[in-house]
Amino acid sequence: RTLQTQRGQTFCKRLLQSCPKQKGELIEQQFKLPGLQIEHSSTSSRKRIMGYTEESDPLVLSSRSSFRDKRCGRGVLTALVISFGLLSIIFLACFLYFAALYSEATKGTPPWLQDPASDQVLETYLYNGVTSDATVCSLIGGHVINVLNGSAMDAAVATVLCVGVANFHSAGIGGGSFLMHFDSKTKQVATFDYRETAPANASRDMFNGLPSNASTAGGLAIAVPGEVAGLHLAHSRFGRLPWRQVVAPVSQLLRNGQRVTKPLADAMASNFDELPSDGPYAELKRWMVNPATGRIYASGEVLRDEKLAATMDRIAEDPASFYNGSLADDIVQEMSDVGAILGAKDLRSYRPSEPAPISATLPCSRLRLHSMPPPCSGAVLGFILGILDGYDTRPEVKQQLDSYATFLHRVIEAFKFGYAKRSALGDADFVNVTALVTNLTSESYAAEARARITDDATHDVNYYGPSFEWPSDHGTTHVSLVDSEGNSVVVTSTINEYFGSKVKGPKTGILYNNEMDDFSVPNRTNSYDLPPSESNFIQPGKRPMSSMSPVFVTDVDSGELRYIGGGAGGSLITTAVAYVLARQIYLNETVKEATDAFRLHHQLVPNYIMYFNYTSKAQEEMLSALGRKGHQWKLEDSHSVVEMMHRLADGSWQASGDFRKPSKPAGY
Template identity: 35%
Template sequence: MRPTLRHPLVRILSVALLSFVSALPVPARTPQPAQAHSAAAHPPGAAVATAHALATDAGLDMIRRGGNAFDAAVAVSGVLSVVEPISSGIGGGGFFLLHDARSGRDVFVDAREVAPASATPQAFLDANGALDRNRSENGPWSAGIPGLPAALVHIAQKYGRLPLRTSLAPAIRIARDGFPVYARLENGYASRRAVMERYRGTRAVFLADGDPPKQGEVLRQPELAHTLELIAARGRDGFYTGETATKILAAVKEEGGQWTPQELAGYRVREREPLRFDYHGWHVTTSPPPSSGGVALAEILNIASGWDLAKLDTAHRTHILTEAMRRAYRDRTIYLGDPDFVKVPIARLMSRDYAAGLRATIHPDKATPSDLLPGQPAPLEDDETTHFSIMDAQGNLVSATQTVNLLYGSGMVAPGTGVLLNNEMDDFALKPGTANAFGVMGFDANAPKPGKRMLSSMSPTFMESKDKLAVLGAPGGSRIITEVLTGILGYDAGLTAQQVAALPRVHHQWLPDVISAEPGALDAATVQALEAMGHRVNAAEPPWGNLQTVAWDKRTGTIEGGSDPRNPMGKAATLPAPREKK
């Protein structure tokens, strides 16, 4: 049987993909039982897909050196922290979804930043009681205690084979020797220049040659190289105590922030149980709170499973998926937060019975208006956040998303460290009912408290059927969830990894009540039909996201990677398994 095309937007891919798609019939689906990761066979090699070629090469190099997918993840994460300061870094945090082939265990390593004790809701209000966006988005008050360094040490020591001095060596070398500035880095700096140049540590890094970074110039970060060397030599003590910690604490204090040595030294990653659900014969393993992604993905797909999407026209497929997104994002706003601080009704939100009740509220031909309809489109996350996907020949898997939040995070580099601090405090509901930088609001479940982790949309995910195993994830702020949703639907439609990475994107997040679409993702007739149903449509937003994915086709015994063509710096590559000695 040939694959069924279910994705509502597949028609508007490139000419080559259109030809591929148009040749496919739409047969009736025979449901297949979902399954967990198979231990019966292994992939025929390794595959790495990241947002920068230098990071992909570093990951493959760890495999060549006898490391596993987890060593590759440390190397990739470290290099991305150097070459993508616009997106992530050791001054930020991330989520790592791991599959350990030897034990058969899936684990979610939560390296999300945490709130310092000083970050009370009142601290982020101006004299009129409104949200002070300068404080929530810029400088030391916007930063949570970083989690990424602790994650790198934790993963290397507990799951890797290689020492940190080996897996962090590529990042140290690139930070010291430099790398060519690319257009995204230059443009992002220009958009944040006024903020970044407030801080002397930032000026020392990005204005070292007297002017802002320009495409083609070599950006060197010797102080960051030294910080990474300390982590490689001393583990978590190389960042959270000692020389680096002293400099970070001094920088935060100098700019008016309030962190304590105890808060910094006390940071710990959390190992959490991933969420799991089934969809059309796929077993999906994904992110638990404080990520909102797994719950939302399950809710959307559970709702949508009540329709045979393949039999619907493009407008009605988009309508159904939009209505499912609308309901899932509403629940995200109301219920989700750090599970160490609030009780999240995960079982209810992910249940098929709950989805059936929500499905009953969807009119097949009419939009359901969201509450408090605002008049502005949802803000885009530009180039912040990064994702990478890794698979090795033993069957170990890594799906990891890491971030500093907005472009260049808080804009503040701690002098003497090269560490660019995040601005993740904006992901809390700092003022209940007030939208953050991505147009997403929240309430008490996501209010800041000392040591609490802010809610995230990062959604690293595995999906497996009897024939295929895929690893995927993406950046994109609140749009991460719908990017990963698009990827799941693309794999369900039988597409390749590269085709999945290229799929056009449509998004709805409850509020603002508007369907956002990339140029060409919805044709004029579809937009007209959606508007006739009562939807508001913005069909010409700039392209967004940067999906990275790898997959193993168990039928053909092949592995492949897909890197989002929206990002010309990305790279997906494979490495054959070494031949066994006779």
């Protein structure tokens, strides 16, 4: 790249001119630089300038020097001093040169486009790929596909279980997921909902009169886990390898030890002090301490969990034992010990569901979005992108501040309309949401919302027609992958808040969810006088509403996949996935560019844009421009993480991961 510019050629010439002739020729040969017509400085001039002698140059082959020569020591010392000096000069010259190149490259870039690229690498895979928020788990998924000849579902099971270990604070077998499978031959989408459910003894008023943290920590916060049942059901449909074989790598990781990821270390550090040293939270607090140091585990230290490894071994041999067997007996005992209402009957009666997928057509883009029905937020995702698709936006809008600000304003307004409708959704097995889902995925309904968006101003909350207040959900992880046959799986998993209920089983090692906090609480209105959503009240066996939004995007004409993905980050998920997809589809950005870009979130209540701790000139410029349209904004500590893959025209796949939770994808 340097040699493609006249300035770069001049720089290289000057650099090589300072070298001895033979050294310069070696460098020219190594870097294939013939034709630069380098005129090397003479030996005499080098002597005058830096006291150089060819006898002391290790790259000049000569028989005149010998270790038996009494001057040898002095010559070697001189060579070392000269080499160090040369390296220092070269390093400084390179630094100044490339700094100048960067300055020149950004000189003509408008400030609203000066969004620095992250260290994440845009990877291109010819045949298959895996992206997750833990590098070791992406590698395990890639190993299952490329070494064990496993299917996309085989890799998904191994990767998801691994993520529940590597990012133990966000997911695991004590939680639940939404999973989608795409069959490349039939072009059909299958869905699996194994979200946690309220126990049989749960009731809508069960938290009335209790401490405010009763729904977030301790036994009452725990809903019936669905992770093992759901993964096993999905694997029975689309797996190729034996179940035991895809679970085994995770048992080995737990037993041999995993290096603590930075997100996990940060989560430990931020939660450790608030955990009591006895009672239901004692096991988790003990687990956070490295026995070798007596301190909380730091990033990079090796953590082993023999208890959870033994539980994984039992699941590998008999996954049904989690719900009806010796493992279930251990779980029920752990629930009883912490005052939970989850019992043996709840485990025996748990069943994953296989709902029909939902789809929304994006006619201007000739794309079709596929996701999952409530309690998943796939319909809201489809509604947001349906609104944006009608504008037929072109990448050129970024070149002018006003047009770029208008694009982002429309995105924010679509978010607000989407979250207004989300408040009326709930578990489709308990609430009749058929008409609303049909509307949210229709072109005409999106057009009506689009017609209400004014490009020069935003509006107050009531303008968007919210019906109810909704609780914020938390946590989550996401995995996206495709195998060598073109089959794909996307799955978003959660235990809700960091470390869920904070209850870690002292025998099983399982960290249990606090999903009961995702239900709405009766008899409470928020500051906007919005009542809680009755559609999301607690009922036995009911699944709480979620922001999770796994997605496939296919070509309308061919049915082939174009984008696959999903996100993590609780209430931020739906807007984050929509935002990254919109930047790829309408601004023609790569998956890395769209994921790296500054990220904005709006969920209608509270009525301001949320932005995140990310230094960017582009973000500053755009917030100011959006402020002129009446928007307000606030810095938030939390963030979303998006794991997206894009299929190119030649059939290859691109992925990069998200720097907000750094990890590397894997594939071939």
